[in-house]
Amino acid sequence: MKQETEEQQDFVKEVTKMSDDFDKWYTDVVRKAELADWSGVRGMMVVRPYGWAMWEAIQRAFDDMIKESGHENWAFPLLIPRSYLMKEAEHIEGFAPEVAWVTKAGGQMEELEEPLAVRPTSETIIGAIIRRYIQSHRDLPKLTNQWNSVVRWEMRSRLFLRSREFWWQEGHTFHASAQEAIDEADLILGYYRSIAEDWLAVPVLAGKKSPSETFPGAVHTLTVEGLMRDQIALQMGTSHYFGQNFARAYDISFSNRENERELCYSTSWGISTRLVGALVMGHGDDSGIIVPPRVAPIQVIVVPIFRDDEGQAKVRRFIDSWSGDLKHAGVRHRVDWRDGRPGDKYAHWELKGVPLRLNVGARDADALQVEMVDRLTRQKVSVPVAGLGERLRKELEDFQRRLFDRAMKFQSDHSYELRTLDEVVAHFRDRGGFVWTEWCGDTDEEARIKAEAGGVTIRVIDESAKVTGTCVVCGRPSKYRVALAKAY
Numbered sequence: 001m002k003q004e005t006e007e008q009q010d011f012v013k014e015v016t017k018m019s020d021d022f023d024k025w026y027t028d029v030v031r032k033a034e035l036a037d038w039s040g041v042r043g044m045m046v047v048r049p050y051g052w053a054m055w056e057a058i059q060r061a062f063d064d065m066i067k068e069s070g071h072e073n074w075a076f077p078l079l080i081p082r083s084y085l086m087k088e089a090e091h092i093e094g095f096a097p098e099v100a101w102v103t104k105a106g107g108q109m110e111e112l113e114e115p116l117a118v119r120p121t122s123e124t125i126i127g128a129i130i131r132r133y134i135q136s137h138r139d140l141p142k143l144t145n146q147w148n149s150v151v152r153w154e155m156r157s158r159l160f161l162r163s164r165e166f167w168w169q170e171g172h173t174f175h176a177s178a179q180e181a182i183d184e185a186d187l188i189l190g191y192y193r194s195i196a197e198d199w200l201a202v203p204v205l206a207g208k209k210s211p212s213e214t215f216p217g218a219v220h221t222l223t224v225e226g227l228m229r230d231q232i233a234l235q236m237g238t239s240h241y242f243g244q245n246f247a248r249a250y251d252i253s254f255s256n257r258e259n260e261r262e263l264c265y266s267t268s269w270g271i272s273t274r275l276v277g278a279l280v281m282g283h284g285d286d287s288g289i290i291v292p293p294r295v296a297p298i299q300v301i302v303v304p305i306f307r308d309d310e311g312q313a314k315v316r317r318f319i320d321s322w323s324g325d326l327k328h329a330g331v332r333h334r335v336d337w338r339d340g341r342p343g344d345k346y347a348h349w350e351l352k353g354v355p356l357r358l359n360v361g362a363r364d365a366d367a368l369q370v371e372m373v374d375r376l377t378r379q380k381v382s383v384p385v386a387g388l389g390e391r392l393r394k395e396l397e398d399f400q401r402r403l404f405d406r407a408m409k410f411q412s413d414h415s416y417e418l419r420t421l422d423e424v425v426a427h428f429r430d431r432g433g434f435v436w437t438e439w440c441g442d443t444d445e446e447a448r449i450k451a452e453a454g455g456v457t458i459r460v461i462d463e464s465a466k467v468t469g470t471c472v473v474c475g476r477p478s479k480y481r482v483a484l485a486k487a488y
């Protein structure tokens with residue numbers, strides 16, 4: 001047991017400081033906070049229970065939202081015949097470089113008649129299947145979703161952000177009118193915004209993608225974009241409106257009220273385990289990660305402090321006397337009874353980002369109080385155990401709000417307003433963040449921004465904003481207000 005404690009201590013020491021090397025810090029904390037690891041299968045990660053529990057909290061929240069608005073969960077096949085995938089030209093062109101194929105099966109490794117794609121996303125197979133269940137306008141809308149994993153053959157990998165397999169939800173909906181499908185894509189974007197801001201405490205820019213960043217086969221793509229603490233943007237969820245493109249490719253039609261055949265209007269949308277990466281990069285610090293209470297597997301960690309068996313028994317009785325109160329108040333808590341020094345335990349739970357820690361010793365038992373330590377401010381206060389559950393519930397709500405405010409301030413502090421391409425290029429030479437500017441809509445000029453400003457892209461078009469100035473590249477009257485950033 002002794003040895004394990006010392007290893008634990010080494011573990012914490014090994015974390016690179018965020019301020020020294022953000023990329024290395026990220027990998028260190030994701031692995032050492034036991035969120036995820038590489039699996040031994042190249043480019044594929046294993047999500048460990050602490051990270052998976054965060055994903056489960058996101059799943060529950062989002063699943064509740066979509067069920068409330070009439071969506072239903074399905075399970076569609078993992079493998080997609082090549083012929084299905086080939087039907088929508090733009091779509092397959094977009095995904096071709098990343099598709100993994102099954103070409104052989106059985107003990108003799110026999111060649112399959114038709115190669116099967118491991119789904120990179122399921123528009124094509126869902127389209128081919130769902131058409132059976134849609135005959136008339138009375139069968140619409142069809143609001144489907146599935147929770148699954150998909151495979152994209154990435155060449156560069158990063159835990160949670162880019163791996164050959166990741167977990168997500170993919171929603172696919174079919175409607176009788178364009179407006180209804182457009183409204184659906186907007187509705188889901190609102191849900192994604194709520195997941196990012198209300199649950200993960202990461203403020204986002206929400207808006208439309210530029211044509212070059214639009215999903216292959218879509219008419220338009222909506223996105224929510226967060227700013228990580230290295231000032232690089234992260235796309236946190238996308239919602240696509242397809243018009244009739246997919247319905248045409250897969251012949252998904254219905255008889256409308258005039259009894260004429262009409263093609264459906266469809267959408268698709270997804271959020272993934274990438275969001276766990278977002279909360280790590282959106283809130284962490286040199287000591288580790290900071291988990292927003294609403295998705296925290298452990299919201300309150302209790303560290304007992306004692307010298308001998310007698311002291312331990314006393315502290316245990318004391319903790320037992322109020323831990324039911326915490327459970328009753330809905331506070332997810334755990335008592336760290338492992339062998340080891342309290343100081344090592346503090347570092348361990350700081351690294352894992354548990355919002356509140358209670359230090360509890362024999363003297364606290366006598367005084368009927370606990371010492372509460374805040375992961376964000378590091379402040380210590382004594383709190384009476386009378387009404388502790390309710391107090392902690394309120395403290396956690398407050399923590400969630402403070403975490404969001406801190407991230408919002410970071411976003412505001414790293415948002416800029418620039419007018420010319422020269423200014424943009426100079427800005428991104430040594431800084432990041434969101435740069436707001438205006439653009440005429442010319443896609444060649446968009447490519448020029450990317451080439452000259454070191455990979456900077458248009459993250460969102462803010463369609464609600466009025467444009468008053470001139471294009472950042474050509475100086476002609478602008479059409480769109482856009483946010484530029486480097487992005488993951």
Ligand SMILES: [Zn+2]
Nearest residue numbers: 440471473474
């Ligand atoms: Zn222009």
